[in-house]
């Protein structure tokens with residue numbers, strides 16, 4: 112798997128207590144890595160991080176990435192072979208309430224990682240995670256390409272666009288020539304999956320309502336989003352790390368990771384299909400369409416063109432949309448039923464994802 116790149120390697124993961132970070136920690140542990148996690152807090156209650164008791168299997172730091180000295184000390188102490196930087200204020204609605212925290216975490220926090228790595232003397236591949244929202248959203252029908260303009264009308268999107276500019280300028284100024292650290296950027300869109308408990312995310316609200324046999328309030332049934340299972344971009348980040356450590360020509364490059372561009376699935380469709388899989392006999396009983404004004408100005412659909420990841424990393428989505436929904440339904444049902452150890456169950460889902468990869472002859476399975 113991933114050319115055995117991560118076995119016995121030291122990997123620092125920021126944002127390891129969050130949704131994507133918890134899944135990535137689990138996958139890295141399964142791949143045999145020694146994981147060191149840096150996060151400010153555990154962002155939700157409940158959380159996947161606590162449910163799985165991930166802390167027992169890693170070295171865990173409760174540290175704010177805005178504290179440069181502490182951050183640098185951890186990086187220099189553990190001498191990582193890889194860094195995956197996921198820590199962020201990741202909620203768009205929160206960026207309207209606390210723009211300062213969003214900018215300082217997403218922009219200054221990212222700069223702190225780069226600033227620490229500037230003085231790092233060991234070979235290391237650092238994958239910095241931004242977002243599809245870093246692009247200037249021109250409401251284009253086509254998928255955005257890595258070379259398209261950066262932008263962002265809301266503060267969260269702007270902070271991710273700004274982080275990208277900082278990464279690019281740091282790369283050109285310090286990392287481009289004769290530096291042991293290689294950098295690459297992962298840009299992914301909306302991810303869904305078991306274990307997400309963050310505020311204002313549709314799947315979380317839905318499964319919580321359905322677990323109490325109540326219909327879920329649906330505000331924008333006709334909005335389309337580029338849904339993908341959380342393991343999809345994570346497989347991309349892991350391939351990127353594995354290729355980057357071997358191939359210097361990838362250094363400084365951004366990569367999009369998104370679902371098939373042709374996939375146009377509305378919130379309504381997503382929830383209807385999920386309701387069926389969840390076991391609602393009458394699907395319309397599972398949804399309550401409510402007409403309210405959006406809480407904040409949300410941008411229209413933004414699609415990603417992932418040809419570059421396909422060409423250079425041989426990465427593509429592994430699951431069908433239906434399989435994605437089955438993965439999600441199974442994870443939350445298992446959690447609510449308290450019938451299994453969720454650490455083992457999550458590893459089981461990762462193994463299943465890998466089995467699909469083997470069946471479909473994905474390049475990363477080697």
Ligand SMILES: NC(=O)c1ccc[n+]([C@@H]2O[C@H](COP(=O)([O-])OP(=O)(O)OC[C@H]3O[C@@H](n4cnc5c(N)ncnc54)[C@H](O)[C@@H]3O)[C@@H](O)[C@H]2O)c1
Pocket residue numbers: 125126127128129130131132149150151152153154174175176177196197198199200201202216220240241242243299300301302303309
């Ligand atoms: N979830 C999505 O749909 C999605 C889509 C595109 C991009 N992303 C990006 O992927 C990354 C992970 O997203 P997620 O959904 O797992 O986020 P999350 O909100 O679940 O977790 C965020 C993590 O960052 C940590 N963090 C926040 N502020 C910090 C600070 N100042 N110092 C140290 N740690 C801090 C939190 O403790 C937590 O571990 C983020 O960079 C996010 O912007 C997520």
